Structure formats: C-alpha cells, structure tokens
Amino acid sequence: LDQLDEDCRERLGKNPLRVFDCKVDGRKDFVLAAPTIADRLCGPCTEHFGGVRSGLEEAGVGYELDPRLVRGLDYYTRTAFEWISTNETSVQAATFNAGGRYDGLAEALGGPATPGVGFALGLDRVRMAMDREGLPRAAARASRCFVVAVGEGDARAAAHRLVDELRDAGVPAERSYEDRPLKAQLKMADHAGAAFAAMVGERELAGGVVTLRRLADGEQETIAMEELAGRLLREDP
Incomplete structure (x- = not known):
C-alpha cells in the first residue's frame, strides 16, 4: 500500500x-x-x-x-x-x-x-x-447497400467482409450486427435508406456470388462478389 x-x-x-x-x-x-x-x-x-x-x-x-x-x-x-x-x-x-x-x-x-x-x-x-496522417474528411452519405446474411457462421463472416470491401471501394454499406431473420434484415435495409440489399447465404458462398435486390421494386439478380462494388458505383437506384 x-x-x-x-x-x-x-x-x-x-x-x-x-x-x-x-x-x-x-x-x-x-x-x-x-x-x-x-x-x-x-x-x-x-x-x-x-x-x-x-x-x-x-x-x-x-x-x-x-x-x-x-x-x-x-x-x-x-x-x-x-x-x-x-x-x-x-x-x-x-x-x-x-x-x-x-x-x-x-x-x-x-x-x-x-x-x-x-x-x-x-x-x-x-x-x-x-x-x-493525411486522411481526407469524407462527407457522410446514406447507405447505398445493406448486406444481408442468410444464415449464420460463414454467411455472417462473409457479410462482414463484404461490407468492409464495399466501404473500401467507396460504396456506403451497412449490415445487421445481430442474428436476425431475413425479413427483419430487409426491414433494417429499408429504414437505413439503402437502395440495394446484397444477400449472402450458403448457395451464394458456394458460387462466389451475391443475390442483389433493388429495394424500390424488388427486382433481383445474381452477380459475382468481385463485381458488386463496381455495379453499385455505376448504377442508379
């Protein structure tokens, strides 16, 4: 003491x-x-x-x-x-x-x-x-894409990585930080003002793709994961 x-x-x-x-x-x-x-x-x-x-x-x-x-x-x-x-x-x-x-x-x-x-x-x-450190002060932007994990385990880890990759590419992105069902996550995407939802599940992981849904009209398609950021940057919602 x-x-x-x-x-x-x-x-x-x-x-x-x-x-x-x-x-x-x-x-x-x-x-x-x-x-x-x-x-x-x-x-x-x-x-x-x-x-x-x-x-x-x-x-x-x-x-x-x-x-x-x-x-x-x-x-x-x-x-x-x-x-x-x-x-x-x-x-x-x-x-x-x-x-x-x-x-x-x-x-x-x-x-x-x-x-x-x-x-x-x-x-x-x-x-x-x-x-x-010479870092720019970026202006805040609404989320353009909400990444949805369909399932647990590998899907959640993949969703985490995908959000980071989108942000690094300049695409404002979000995801749920809790285990929530698909419908609840899509509701969160609407509340976040996202234009798109990128869904990642067991099927998508096996094929190296995401299911991309336009939230305004529900239209969706399958797109390669490595092409997602470029697609979101150039396409209007």
Whole structure:
C-alpha cells in the first residue's frame, strides 16, 4: 500500500480493479506482479473473448492485448478496449476512443436484460490524428447497400467482409450486427435508406456470388462478389 497515492488508495476501497489504472509515476511493481484478469476467465467469458479476437482478425484489425486495461465505471462487463494513434508519444494523448461491454446496465436501471456496448470518442483527437496522417474528411452519405446474411457462421463472416470491401471501394454499406431473420434484415435495409440489399447465404458462398435486390421494386439478380462494388458505383437506384 505504501506505493499507492491517495487517489489509488481510494480506488482500492471502492473498486480494486481500478488500481490497475493508476498511472501516477508509471506502472507500480506490485501492479505488474499481480495476477491478470485474462488468466482467470470463466468458460463462457473465455469463449466470448475468443469470438471477439476472431472477429478482429477476420476484419484485418490489428490489436494488442493489455491484461491490465480497465474502465473507470463499475458497470462494464467482459471486453474493454481503447483505440490509440501510433503517432503520439504518450498513452493519454494517443487514446482517442475507449469503451467496452455493459450487458447488465439496462437491467440494473430497471429495464429488460439487454446486451450493451459503447464508447466515448474524442472527436478533436480523431480530427487531429486524421490531419497528421493525411486522411481526407469524407462527407457522410446514406447507405447505398445493406448486406444481408442468410444464415449464420460463414454467411455472417462473409457479410462482414463484404461490407468492409464495399466501404473500401467507396460504396456506403451497412449490415445487421445481430442474428436476425431475413425479413427483419430487409426491414433494417429499408429504414437505413439503402437502395440495394446484397444477400449472402450458403448457395451464394458456394458460387462466389451475391443475390442483389433493388429495394424500390424488388427486382433481383445474381452477380459475382468481385463485381458488386463496381455495379453499385455505376448504377442508379
């Protein structure tokens, strides 16, 4: 305890995990020697965290594991995260986005049990980081294509990749981040103002194609996945 300052002693009494976040005078020896959360996960949490990491790897998002990363509020559960810029010299200045899961928060406030995830974003830090890296500030556009996963597993992973590919090609695209039936996803596409829905299921994956539906009139056709972005960029809805 003699290594803790007054603020960290107060944290120890209220929320012991917050001691990991004591940044005064750097990381203390006792913090580095303490057991890590990652080494003591329960079975369901281990499986969940494995899914998070697999999703990041499938999306090509680089990450580093920090077994002592904690958030400042008690309602966080399971995964916590920070997004940092590698162009800054200090951790505090480099962090421009931080958050995590809080699956029990809605229920604690009197609502139904509801999964939750959120973050706080420093817009000024994001804009400064973009300027330093020479990234353009694109204007917001309505979704042109809503990617629909028909089924689970491979279809959801393919939908995730397809959204990324469309966005990289300059096509505003969205998808559902929950397991929802086809009809519900098409309803989401309408609400998003999308002109097209690109449906990916077992049949499409086997043939390397998507079923493209024009939402205005329901007309649909089969098109090769690699041709989808070009088609959406040149065709009027």
